[in-house]
Amino acid sequence: xxxxxxxxxxxxxxxxxxxxxxxxxxxxxxxxxxxxxxxxxxxxxxxxxxxxxxxxxxxxxxxxxxxxxxxxxxxxxxxxxxxxxxxxxxxxxxxxxxxxxxxxxxxxxxxxxxxxxxxxxxxxxxxxxxxxxxxxxxxxxxxxxxxxxxxxxxxxxxxxxxxxxxxxxxxxxxxxxxxxxxxxxxxxxxxxxxxxxxxxxxxxxxxxxxxxxxxxxxxxxxxxxxxxxxxxxxxxxxxxxxxxxxxxxxxxxxxxxxxxxxxxxxx
Amino acid sequence: xxxxxxxxxxxxxxxxxxxxxxxxxxxxxxxxxxxxxxxxxxxxxxxxxxxxxxxxxxxxxxxxxxxxxxxxxxxxxxxxxxxxxxxxxxxxxxxxxxxxxxxxxxxxxxxxxxxxxxxxxxxxxxxxxxxxxxxxxxxxxxxxxxxxxxxxxxxxxxxxxxxxxxxxxxxxxxxxxxxxxxxxxxxxxxxxxxxxxxxxxxxxxxxxxxxxxxxxxxxxxxxxxxxxxxxxxxxxxxxxxxxxxxxxxxxxxxxxxxxxxxxxxxxxxxxxxxxxxxxxxxxxxxxxxxxxxxxxxxxxxxxxxxxxxxxxxxxxxxxxxxxxxxxxxxxxxxxxxxxxxxxxxxxxxxxxxxxxxxxxxxxxxxxxxxxxxxxxxxxxxxxxxxxxxxxx
Numbered sequence: 083x084x085x086x087x088x089x090x091x092x093x094x095x096x097x098x099x100x101x102x103x104x105x106x107x108x109x110x111x112x113x114x115x116x117x118x119x120x121x122x123x124x125x126x127x128x129x130x131x132x133x134x135x136x137x138x139x140x141x142x143x144x145x146x147x148x149x150x151x152x153x154x155x156x157x158x159x160x161x162x163x164x165x166x167x168x169x170x171x172x173x174x175x176x177x178x179x180x181x182x183x184x185x186x187x188x189x190x191x192x193x194x195x196x197x198x199x200x201x202x203x204x205x206x207x208x209x210x211x212x213x214x215x216x217x218x219x220x221x222x223x224x225x226x227x228x229x230x231x232x233x234x235x236x237x238x239x240x241x242x243x244x245x246x247x248x249x250x251x252x253x254x255x256x257x258x259x260x261x262x263x264x265x266x267x268x269x270x271x272x273x274x275x276x277x278x279x280x281x282x283x284x285x286x287x288x289x290x291x292x293x294x295x296x297x298x299x300x301x302x303x304x305x306x307x308x309x310x311x312x313x314x315x316x317x318x319x320x321x322x323x324x325x326x327x328x329x330x331x332x333x334x335x336x337x338x339x340x341x342x343x344x345x346x347x348x349x
Numbered sequence: 350x351x352x353x354x355x356x357x358x359x360x361x362x363x364x365x366x367x368x369x370x371x372x373x374x375x376x377x378x379x380x381x382x383x384x385x386x387x388x389x390x391x392x393x394x395x396x397x398x399x400x401x402x403x404x405x406x407x408x409x410x411x412x413x414x415x416x417x418x419x420x421x422x423x424x425x426x427x428x429x430x431x432x433x434x435x436x437x438x439x440x441x442x443x444x445x446x447x448x449x450x451x452x453x454x455x456x457x458x459x460x461x462x463x464x465x466x467x468x469x470x471x472x473x474x475x476x477x478x479x480x481x482x483x484x485x486x487x488x489x490x491x492x493x494x495x496x497x498x499x500x501x502x503x504x505x506x507x508x509x510x511x512x513x514x515x516x517x518x519x520x521x522x523x524x525x526x527x528x529x530x531x532x533x534x535x536x537x538x539x540x541x542x543x544x545x546x547x548x549x550x551x552x553x554x555x556x557x558x559x560x561x562x563x564x565x566x567x568x569x570x571x572x573x574x575x576x577x578x579x580x581x582x583x584x585x586x587x588x589x590x591x592x593x594x595x596x597x598x599x600x601x602x603x604x605x606x607x608x609x610x611x612x613x614x615x616x617x618x619x620x621x622x623x624x625x626x627x628x629x630x631x632x633x634x635x636x637x638x639x640x641x642x643x644x645x646x647x648x649x650x651x652x653x654x655x656x657x658x659x660x661x662x663x664x665x666x667x668x669x670x671x672x673x674x675x676x677x678x679x680x681x682x683x684x685x686x687x688x689x690x691x692x693x694x695x696x697x698x699x700x701x702x703x704x705x706x707x708x709x710x711x712x713x714x715x716x717x718x719x720x721x722x723x724x725x726x727x728x729x730x731x732x733x734x735x736x737x738x739x740x741x
Contacts, residue, residue: 123427124424124426124427124428125423125717198457199455199457202457203411203457204411204457204458286413286440286442287442288409289423289426289427289438289439289440289441290409290426290430290435290438290439291409291438291440294438298409299440312595313420313595314420314594314595314614314615314618315420315618
């Protein structure tokens with residue numbers, strides 16, 4: 083019985099390794115500095131090109147999403163942890179759990195309605211807005227766990243210093259919960275960097291423009307992969323493979339950092 | 350203490366969120382100014398140019414639409430980016446003709462690319478808003494592709510009527526007597542035909558179904574022509590949908606004994622087997638340059654002006670053109686613009702780019718394989734139309 087269960091556990095891990103090996107075997111040879119900087123190539127002609135605008139766009143969108151979603155998610159999580167007995171906290175928690183499961187394409191559609199259609203232009207902010215809605219529940223629920231794990235005696239001690247609540251929570255207790263909070267932000271970041279659906283209806287994508295302003299279209303790596311992988315051109319397929327390798331590297335790096343952060347707290 | 354802390358924390362949270370919201374609102378409202386600055390970077394040229402263009406504009410224009418137009422538009426945009434030294438960035442995303450027209454209607458695009466011209470209802474809607482212009486930028490053809498292992502490319506002969514019957518679900522097997530009668534020399538297998546079609550709103554579907562409606566009364570009565578149609582063959586379980594020309598091409602390649610319709614460029618690129626199709630004069634033709642030029646001669650005779658409604662002419666009247674060599678599923682691919690834009694820089698860039706597309710862009714070295722350049726009189730429609738662009 084144990085044998086069956088352990089082999090099933092191994093089987094469930096196989097896809098991850100298969101994906102990593104597959105992506106790197108096809109895409110690793112594209113990982114050059116020029117590939118990270120250059121403009122994407124036209125479908126047919128001599129140049130090999132790169133993913134410059136998509137990489138820059140992804141960085142901007144991810145940082146913006148973490149800035150917006152992180153600040154809202156952090157305070158929501160703090161509230162959920164420290165005032166869990168209130169009715170507001172109870173319902174917020176239920177809504178956040180629904181939001182975790184929410185189809186992200188619907189969030190993209192919502193962002194289109196409120197930020198693209200009224201402004202008459204596809205724009206970077208709409209994409210960052212959609213991404214931040216996607217990551218808020220992840221950040222909030224993880225921050226809640228981080229603050230919950232602080233021993234009650236420590237919280238009592240912090241408040242007994244006579245400082246105001248914001249100082250107690252944001253300066254004294256945050257230093258204890260910081261690894262958990264950092265992990266929450268990193269998880270949010272990885273999620274934001276990899277999402278495609280919220281971007282399909284919001285940022286349009288660009289070919290030559292790295293960054294034209296928050297009110298202008300922007301590109302992102304997942305969107306570029308989606309567009310180029312669907313094309314009939316071998317050259318674009320190659321760019322998509324390289325972009326996938328870049329995205330995977332970014333995700334793995336964020337993951338490794340967050341694991342290191344967690345390990346540190348256990349020691 | 351606890352209660353007080355609670356209130357304070359809630360207040361802090363509210364303040365922080367309010368600040369975040371205010372900042373974003375501020376960012377939103379202050380956009381107008383920096384945008385104008387970024388897009389309106391007038392850089393005076395130092396050398397004296399013989400042309401009256403002493404002011405060079407720079408900026409980005411955003412378009413989206415027809416997947417068919419995408420490879421050609423990317424090639425043009427890329428060349429133009431180089432020619433202008435990165436000054437003008439033409440951003441085109443392939444989202445399908447249907448989505449392109451819808452997004453154009455919502456005003457979120459500077460221009461739309463579409464296989465058929467603007468739908469009549471959208472055209473009329475824009476009458477009060479200053480109007481639109483639309484003009485062909487390149488000639489496109491749709492080929493019937495198949496995946497019968499025993500039949501080579503360019504050997505299978507089909508008539509429009511037979512294709513209609515396949516998609517109607519009336520012809521089910523490849524060795525159907527009607528197909529055999531057209532291809533007595535071929536060894537056709539007794540296999541079910543998998544009919545692949547577009548799953549998204551598509552200009553290719555609009556042109557293809559217009560052709561079927563023209564050659565088959567049954568098709569016209571039962572199905573008609575639109576961006577998406579209810580495929581009778583789907584109800585039999587023998588139909589497969591694919592997203593974009595890419596999706597259809599991939600589905601045909603992956604499914605043995607399938608048939609599909611794609612823009613010619615995609616068929617070449619993916620390496621699909623192409624079927625000969627019977628034209629109105631009874632000859633079996635492939636979309637060669639001669640066949641397309643012959644069909645284009647008829648298209649030229651019915652050209653409206655750029656500001657007029659083209660929807661009743663293209664593609665319903667122009668498919669299945671007469672002529673001994675004419676390729677029957679030949680159509681234009683259109684670019685659609687508003688006549689009035691808020692931003693004068695945008696107007697100037699749109700004019701500069703599309704003037705180039707309609708002149709230099711039509712030269713052989715700038716045309717991607719699978720497309721055909723416009724006859725000069727067709728380019729004139731766009732060049733004349735571009736003069737109507739203006740600011741509020």
